[in-house]
Amino acid sequence: QVQLEESGPGLVKPSQTLSLTCNVSGDSVRSASYFWNWIRQPAGKRLEWIGRIYSSGGTDYSPSFKSRVLISLDTSTNQFSLRLSSVTAADAAVYYCASGHIVTTGEAFAIWGRGTMVTVSS
Amino acid sequence: EIVMTQSPATLSVSPGEGATLSCRASQSVSSNLAWYQQKPGQAPRLLIYGASTRAAGIPPRFSGSGSGTEFTLSISSLQSEDFAFYYCQQYHNWPPAFTFGPGTKVDIK
Numbered sequence: 001q002v003q004l005e006e007s008g009p010g011l012v013k014p015s016q017t018l019s020l021t022c023n024v025s026g027d028s029v030r031s032a033s034y035f036w037n038w039i040r041q042p043a044g045k046r047l048e049w050i051g052r053i054y055s056s057g058g059t060d061y062s063p064s065f066k067s068r069v070l071i072s073l074d075t076s077t078n079q080f081s082l083r084l085s086s087v088t089a090a091d092a093a094v095y096y097c098a099s100g101h102i103v104t105t106g107e108a109f110a111i112w113g114r115g116t117m118v119t120v121s122s
Numbered sequence: 123e124i125v126m127t128q129s130p131a132t133l134s135v136s137p138g139e140g141a142t143l144s145c146r147a148s149q150s151v152s153s154n155l156a157w158y159q160q161k162p163g164q165a166p167r168l169l170i171y172g173a174s175t176r177a178a179g180i181p182p183r184f185s186g187s188g189s190g191t192e193f194t195l196s197i198s199s200l201q202s203e204d205f206a207f208y209y210c211q212q213y214h215n216w217p218p219a220f221t222f223g224p225g226t227k228v229d230i231k
Contacts, residue, residue, distance in 0.1 A: 045224075046209065046222045046223065046224045046225060047158075047166065047209060047211070047222040048222070049218075049219075049220040049221065049222070052218070060217055060218045062219055062220075063123070063219055096165055096166075098165075100168070104178075105168065105171050105177060106154075106171060106172065106213070107154070107213040107218070107220075108156040108168055108171035108172075108177075108211070108213060109156070109158075109166070109168060109211075110168045110171070110177055110178075112165035112166060112167070113165065114164075114165055115165050
């Protein structure tokens with residue numbers, strides 16, 4: 001069973017780049033059975049889908065983030081990563097990596113990491 | 123962007139009673155609709171996908187219905203562990219621009 005775990009700095013300065021990593025266990029990030037997603041939740045607000053990466057390395061990004069986001073895959077470490085540039089206070093949130101088995105649950109997010117809180121402050 | 127709305131914002135229910143939560147999409151999402159449960163400090167948990175299919179391990183007291191723009195999550199006989207936030211989410215767009223509703227808080231009456 002796939003498990004996900006986020007890691008990365010909990011504090012980022014305004015205008016800098018937020019970088020997070022999601023460690024995948026239980027299957028390979030090269031498995032075509034999964035999409036690998038990043039989702040965030042600002043305090044007290046709704047969840048926001050940021051984007052996803054396929055096992056092939058192809059990506060889809062939310063239009064809200066497209067100009068400043070990069071999601072990448074590292075098959076050597078079985079991880080995928082998020083980079084969000086030019087952060088502001090509005091980017092403070094709990095960031096989740098999430099996935100699901102395409103055959104069984106389609107594009108719904110059946111598997112979630114615990115989340116990691118990111119604060120934006122100088 | 124497809125905008126998701128949910129009602130009510132808060133639903134107060136006594137244990138053992140049933141609850142009905144609504145979700146509306148600004149345009150048709152067919153049956154590409156999921157429901158999640160989230161408790162404070164925890165990640166969301168998938169309850170329903172495909173508008174009406176329960177995810178693995180989800181008890182039968184949770185049921186989903188609807189298609190197009192109107193959806194419902196029903197919880198029969200609420201248990202103490204069911205008091206939480208519930209979010210709907212559409213995954214219909216192409217190219218994908220998945221969006222979530224603002225959530226419904228189900229609390230103890």
